[in-house]
Amino acid sequence: MPVPYIDDILSQAEGLKEALEEFDPQPLETVCRFIEMGKYDRVILTGMGASFYGAYPAWLKLCGLGLPVILWDTAELLHYALPQVGSRTLLWVISQSGESAEIHRLLERLTAPRPGLLLGVTNNPTSTLARAAEVVLPLHAGNEHMVSTRTYINTIAVTLLAAAALSGESVSAWKEILWQGQAGMEAYLNAWPQHLAALREQAGKLNRLFLLGRGPSLASAQEGALVLKEAAKFPAEGMGAAQFRHGPLEIVEPGIAVWLFGGAQATYELNRGLGLEIQGYGGQVTWLSPTSVEGLPWLSLPAVPEAALPLVEILPVQALSVALAEASAREPGQFRYIGKITDQE
Template identity: 45%
Template structure:
């Protein structure tokens, strides 16, 4: 099974992440950072679809410390319903692994008539329509990807994280070091892939559905994990914030209910832990996804990391789960049935 293209993409993520770090153009954003300081933008609007949008979320949270509005809008909604948010003083930050999906192309058409102050692109395809149209380009350097987003997702987390660090006028060196350490930690984790598959299989054989929940930067793994399970394993999974789960969906909890709860960082960790225990108390099942186990919860452990790089490692057990579930359900992991790598139809 390790010869499967999707599994190979998963195993190659640490090297791809290092390539993104080595190729990150540190000097590129200097003029944008200066423009932010000088108040030349009235907002930063970050947009994308699927894994690209999910991978941008931790950076969105960090950028909220800036003294201007940070908007995070799915490109399909932006292009059709809220294009008026693109003003002549907007920094439009477009994240798209292919740079040529249907919604991105439509957005580029809109921007020909409704130009932002600057367009910053994050993409893996440096000859794509997005890359050509952008004023500034941050390449993902993930290499060719065969199936469901893996390397490009991790590299999006890293490139967006580094760019946010620069926007916040924080030193880039420690951030680069942290992501290199995360690449090493991911390599160590994936080096024991068979061990993790065995651990995760113990729960997976009972699953009929799964809800992933978390808070803060962990929502990147929550949203993208649910996407990966649907896409790579054809498995009905959803993701939402732990806070939203308290507001109604908690009524789903019964003996057939399963949740993956991401620990995250304090102060949210204690809230998430209480939620996992409440699910157990009401007869449901919860698996704890964190760096540290809890004595009353089954756990899928990830390597320790800094808050900046935790999202890189949080997705790994869900990727392993997608392999296990695909096999249990009789599917080739990561193989598309109805879609291609790039979505070209709205």
Template identity: 45%
Template sequence: MNDYIKDILAQPETLKNAVQSYPYQQVNELAAMLKNNEFDRVILSGMGASLDAAMPAARELSKLPIPIILLNSAELLNYHLSQITPKTLLWLHSQSGRSVELVNIVEEILKFPPAVMVASVNDPDSPLAKAADLQLFIQAGEEATVSVKTYTNMLAINLLAAIHLTGEDVQTAQEELLLVSEKMAVFLADWENHLTRLDTLLGDFETLFILGRGGSLCTVNYGALITKEAAKAAFHGYHAAEFRHGPLELVQPGFCAILFAGDKTAEKPNLVLAKDIQRHGGKVIWVGQETHSDLPTFQIPYLSDWMMPFFEMLPMQALSVVMAKRNGFEPGVFRYVGKVTTVE
């Protein structure tokens, strides 16, 4: 078993560690500042899987009566630094804490510091962690290559902090995440059968899109990223609604879409899109908790709508392994990039 697959299978345990290590008191102090109107906006930023892991937190924070801005760190660094005000809560995300864009942002804001800088990070000795006013350590341990444990744990810690900051019940959320860890472990115990099932569902295809909306968007982006990294497969990740605005023209025999059912708001329009793709000659693999008789389905566990990304990412990790083997690569082994990106 290679290191990438070992990291995938280790996720339930590392997730449990992260949830149990959540820094309640420190985030509680930040929540009090927010309640006292000490911030005029929240800016969340990261790169790659770290940015994807910030998306559900940004959605949760949108319940607040102040602007919530989610930005790629290269864009923030080069074009949007003026958005950082003396009353900004700046929340930066980097599993290594050493990505070039994040390090450069830290240097730039020395000239005009925000009110508070928070860092979601795995490495406590990194420049990002040392510069932050509040460190949210994701407790993922060492990771070999492609982001799996670090993505899962950052997703969890970010969501817990966002729920905490919006005044909702963070302790109940922690309990639910521990149940997620248990359900994940059960799913991963049958890992080889899941790989076989997904490989069969995929069959032969020429073009593949990963589609979803709402809470599934982080997984859409994450899936498209890790299949490129881990399997050298050029798959497209698209918002399901955006797919109708042009890319639908690509559908024909040989086209395959992996479509996340999503939450109650997303499921109905996603189901209509699935039928349209089939009608135009394409193949759809439906990913959700329930099967549909007329849609090939890859079933995943379910606990609650906001927990769905933790289960949706599992078939994306399986897809990366299946496609690596099809393409003749060892899953998760880098050729050109490293664990840390040091050149912008």
């Protein structure tokens, strides 16, 4: 019997293909001009859940813009930091549905002063967010049944392309990087039965799991933990690899599992050292990267450019979520208490 969540996973490469083909930087030309003119004094990106995590690589990209750039959980922005949104703020709101409870409340509160410009990223072109935004970037992810899959991948891609445009970089060059990521995704998903079979063996032994990353791979760690909780009802924690050293390292002992994303070259060696140290304390470390590390069990990822790593890093976590759900006799990705759209704060 078909499982909608697995169908969504297996269609991610095709969904990304549509996003890359359809992305149009033309609506951003005015925004770019206003940035050059100094119209904005800050950029705030905001979202919830997968939309929040999917925007992280774009936030890193925008940090070179020459303006303060802040990535804020929408609920915290709404209730505790709204005075940060002023008439010279470029407010970038990311919401797959465009209808989440916090998005509704935020848009209701944006009265005086209004932000300098409201940029919306959504998969629903008729949503409340799309109607409120001056500039809308569609995700082109199609109809998604369950836990965020295609919409998460396309959020990474669309926000990265938009960040490149706002930074004055070649959108075509960035598309080529993401096309290589798309090819890597396709290769991984074409071998889905083999990947799933390998992870079924590991799933039966997992009790406590941390996912760790740095840089763009931090998005994979945080979204990965969310996916495992939502799709498999498995308690996992995603955090920065450096943060793990500041206290959580003390929890390591036999029975503690860590999935560590090798990530970008800037911090690759730091991550390698942490992985070997955790293993030395008795932790069960799995290294996720296109390249292996001597002494650490390795889950091989497709070889893609650094900037495209988050597109392929999430795939083995999704496979693990299916394996864990099956091990506990659950249907993978089936919601129990919430729905596709979170309509309550």
